[in-house]
Amino acid sequence: MNIDSSSTDQYPTRGQLERKLSQSIQAFYRKNLGYQPGHTICHLFEKKLAIIIENSVTPTEQFLTEEGQGPLAKQVRDSLDNLTRSRLQQLIEDILGVEVKDLLSDVTLETGRMGIIAVLEGCPKVRNPESIQKKNPN
Numbered sequence: 001m002n003i004d005s006s007s008t009d010q011y012p013t014r015g016q017l018e019r020k021l022s023q024s025i026q027a028f029y030r031k032n033l034g035y036q037p038g039h040t041i042c043h044l045f046e047k048k049l050a051i052i053i054e055n056s057v058t059p060t061e062q063f064l065t066e067e068g069q070g071p072l073a074k075q076v077r078d079s080l081d082n083l084t085r086s087r088l089q090q091l092i093e094d095i096l097g098v099e100v101k102d103l104l105s106d107v108t109l110e111t112g113r114m115g116i117i118a119v120l121e122g123c124p125k126v127r128n129p130e131s132i133q134k135k136n137p138n
Contacts, residue, residue: 014131017124018042021095025051028091032084033058038112044132049092049118056107056114065109073109081105089118096124 012020021042030036038055057065058080064073089100099121107114123132 009127011125011127013128014044014126017096017126018044021049021051021092024091024095025053025088028084028088029053029056032087033080035059037114044124044126046123046132047120049096049116049120051114051116051118053114053116055112057109057112061109062112070109077107077109081107088116092118096120098122098124 019042022040025040025042026037035058037053040054041052043050057077061073061076064070064076085103085105089103092103093100100118101121102119103116104119105114105116123129126132
């Protein structure tokens, strides 16, 4: 009996991709900004990736905020986002194997949470494509 193994078995599961992204994003911040953000959650939707990073604020931004320098902390965050955007986009593209059309991000300095949405060119290839939420056809 011949079993066709050329199906989606060669691809990672959606969960494996999401975990790899989470770990890689944490490593990215540790390597490039010198700090380890907290819990990182990644979730794939049809052609979108949502990322939530806890404790994403650097010690410098925290210090500035605590010292009443919120506008300067925001300026530092904006500069960091601008400097890291293309590298983060490339990291996502390398892991998912899909081009990122747009990358949107924002952080709340008071809570330390960061949200990132990546709009993808297509849906990444996974072993269990039915697990990626699709838009409601209605």
